[in-house]
Amino acid sequence: xxxxxxxxxxxxxxxxxxxxxxxxxxxxxxxxxxxxxxxxxxxxxxxxxxxxxxxxxxxxxxxxxxxxxxxxxxxxxxxxxxxxxxxxxxxxxxxxxxxxxxxxxxxxxxxxxxxxxxxxxxxxxxxxxxxxxxxxxxxxxxxxxxxx
Amino acid sequence: xxxxxxxxxxxxxxxxxxxxxxxxxxxxxxxxxxxxxxxxxxxxxxxxxxxxxxxxxxxxxxxxxxxxxxxxxxxxxxxxxxxxxxxxxxxxxxxxxxxxxxxxxxxxxxxxxxxxxxxxxxxxxxxxxxxxxxxxxxxxxxxxxxxxxxxxxxxxxxxxxxxxxxxxxxxxxxxxxxxxxxxxxxxxxxxxxxxxxxxxxxxxxxxxxxxxxxxxxxxxxxxxxxxxxxxxxxxxxxxxxxxxxxxxxxxxxxxxxxxxxxxxx
Numbered sequence: 337x338x339x340x341x342x343x344x345x346x347x348x349x350x351x352x353x354x355x356x357x358x359x360x361x362x363x364x365x366x367x368x369x370x371x372x373x374x375x376x377x378x379x380x381x382x383x384x385x386x387x388x389x390x391x392x393x394x395x396x397x398x399x400x401x402x403x404x405x406x407x408x409x410x411x412x413x414x415x416x417x418x419x420x421x422x423x424x425x426x427x428x429x430x431x432x433x434x435x436x437x438x439x440x441x442x443x444x445x446x447x448x449x450x451x452x453x454x455x456x457x458x459x460x461x462x463x464x465x466x467x468x469x470x471x472x473x474x475x476x477x478x479x480x481x482x483x484x
Numbered sequence: 485x486x487x488x489x490x491x492x493x494x495x496x497x498x499x500x501x502x503x504x505x506x507x508x509x510x511x512x513x514x515x516x517x518x519x520x521x522x523x524x525x526x527x528x529x530x531x532x533x534x535x536x537x538x539x540x541x542x543x544x545x546x547x548x549x550x551x552x553x554x555x556x557x558x559x560x561x562x563x564x565x566x567x568x569x570x571x572x573x574x575x576x577x578x579x580x581x582x583x584x585x586x587x588x589x590x591x592x593x594x595x596x597x598x599x600x601x602x603x604x605x606x607x608x609x610x611x612x613x614x615x616x617x618x619x620x621x622x623x624x625x626x627x628x629x630x631x632x633x634x635x636x637x638x639x640x641x642x643x644x645x646x647x648x649x650x651x652x653x654x655x656x657x658x659x660x661x662x663x664x665x666x667x668x669x670x671x672x673x674x675x676x677x678x679x680x681x682x683x684x685x686x687x688x689x690x691x692x693x694x695x696x697x698x699x700x701x702x703x704x705x706x707x708x709x710x711x712x713x714x715x716x717x718x719x720x721x722x723x724x725x726x727x728x729x730x731x732x733x734x735x736x737x738x739x740x741x742x743x744x745x746x747x748x749x
Contacts, residue, residue, distance in 0.1 A: 354543045361544075361552050365592075425599070427647075471593075473552065476545060476581065478597040479647040 338384045339443055343411040344394060345450060347375035350405045358451070358474070367469045370456035376400065377422055377448045379414050381430060386441025399435035400447075415483070419460030422448040422483040423475050448483065487743035489514040490529040492559070494539035494550045494578075499702065503535040503572065506702040509729065510736035512743065523558030531568040531625075531743055532559050534575025536640070536700055546598065546643040547577030556582055560591055568625040568746070569694040570739060573641055576686070576696035585696040586661045587689035588652065596648035596656065596687065598641075598698060602679035607642040610677065611711035612699050614685040615667035618660045623692040626663075628741025629734070634671040635664075636711070636731035637699035644698040645676070646684040653681050663688040663695055697735075704732030 348355075355374040362369050378400060382390050391410055394401055401408050416422050430444025439445075451474055453461045475482045489512045493500050500516045507514035514533075517525050526532070540549035550556060556578060563569045563584055571579040577598050579585045589595040601608055616633045620626070648656065656662055664686035666676045676683040686697030707715050708726040719725030729737075 353541075357540060357543045357549055361549050365552050431604075473548065474544070476548070476594050476597050478580075478594050478649065478652070479599045480545075 339381050340384055340387045341379060341414045342382055342387055342390050343377060343379045343414045344391060345375040345377050345409045345411055346401050346406050347373070347409070348405055349407050362453075362469055362473060365472055367472065368455065368465060369453045369461060369469065370458065371454040373452040373454070375450045377411070377450045378434070379446045379448070380439075380442050381444040383441040383443070390439075390441070393439055394434075397437060397439065399437045416450065419466065420450050420452045421466060421470055421474065422450050423480055424448040424483060425479055426481050427479075486511065486513045487530040487740070487746070488512075488528065489531045489533055489743070490526050491516045491533050491535055492526070492555045493518050493535075494537070494553060494555070495519065496539045496541050497535055497537035497574070499536035499572065499700065502702045502705070503533055506705040506733065506736045507533060507739075509705065509733060510740040512736075512740050517555070519553065519555055523554045526555065526558040526562065529562075530746065531739075532562065532570070533739075534559070534569070534571040534578055535702075536573030536575060539574055539578060542574075542643075545581065547574060547579075547581040550578045551581035551592075560584060563694050566691075566693060568739070568743065570625065571694075571696040572702065573698055573700055576698055577643060579694060579696040580687070584694050585687045585689050586656055587694070588655065588661075595652050596646060598643050598680075599645050599647040600643050601641070601645050605642050607640075608644060608678050609640045610638070611704070612637055612639045612677065612685070613667045613669050613671075614664040614697070614699060615671045615673065617662045617665045617684075618688075622660050623663055623688050623695060625688075625693050625695050625742055626735070626738045627745070628738035632671055633734065633738075634667055634669065635701060635734050636669075636704045637701045637735075638703040638709075639677065639699040640703070641678070641698055644678045644680060646680040646682065646687070648681065656684075656687065657682050659690075661687050661689070664697055701732035701735035704730050705736065706730050706733070
């Protein structure tokens with residue numbers, strides 16, 4: 337059976353303490369940044385027959401998504417959007433389940449953490465600023481990779 | 485003169501009390517230092533022991549935020565001046581994130597990390613033994629340890645699997661950076677319970693002045709903490725016996741022995 341890749345971002349609608357801590361730390365180490373956005377990005381290898389309803393399934397089973405505090409956004413592709421970097425372990429493998437729960441039609445899933453940095457005016461920072469943040473704080477190259 | 489040892493507390497640190505007590509029991513003048521006191525508060529100390537816990541809730545990565553804290557900057561400067569630094573569990577993760585251990589790259593650019601345990605980062609909580617992986621002379625900070633010392637400890641971590649690039653791991657192995665390996669009670673090396681590379685339980689730096697160890701020696705420092713119930717049964721009802729030093733105290737007495745040599749100079 338043919339499989340497709342579908343990617344969803346799960347971000348917080350309530351204040352994101354981890355993003356706030358990242359913002360404070362980046363400022364402390366001299367990275368010029370006005371705001372930080374963070375999301376868990378889930379990329380699914382899914383049977384074509386189950387692909388159309390995957391978003392609804394994820395929203396319904398509530399293992400990685402809680403409607404009281406998250407928003408679920410389907411991404412147009414399986415790569416980071418402009419100004420974003422994904423952090424993942426070097427040895428990442430596609431897992432057969434999500435939070436221990438098998439989703440019908442899903443063959444494998446990868447979780448990455450997406451970071452997007454904004455300047456004081458709310459614009460996406462220059463690539464060099466994002467790169468500096470990745471090298472000094474967001475990614476530990478000993479076991480992680482930055483997907484751009 | 486008794487060496488003064490600071491035990492820094494970051495938001496989320498949770499093992500400072502027993503660490504301070506274990507150091508005091510070894511004859512050291514140990515004191516917990518709250519992060520709000522800032523890096524200046526650390527200047528008067530001879531050595532530092534970063535305790536376990538979940539500094540800054542392990543946000544971003546275990547130890548990553550604390551590695552950039554003002555307290556850690558002060559500790560990095562002290563380590564650069566040759567002062568002894570130990571890190572236990574989360575304290576070890578902080579030292580690796582800060583680049584102090586193994587210290588094979590620039591400060592702030594880690595070359596190794598204690599990463600999520602195999603099986604998806606499942607928390608490991610069990611009694612373990614670790615064996616000194618190098619000659620005692622290789623680690624001046626623990627210079628009082630006997631050769632191939634075996635120390636009982638408690639492992640309690642979700643991120644204790646050493647990981648690094650293959651060439652870096654080869655270098656750590658060949659050049660004696662692996663301070664402790666997991667072992668059985670007789671000292672025979674065993675596979676690390678969480679999949680740590682090189683069966684590594686603890687790393688040191690090139691000078692042997694900074695040591696990062698994942699299991700907790702302070703949690704097996706008195707008889708009442710032992711896994712083996714026999715000694716506890718023998719000591720039941722005898723408070724003094726229950727409070728007698730246990731195997732983990734060896735880690736701290738070795739540290740105290742090493743510091744006596746430094747302070748006497």
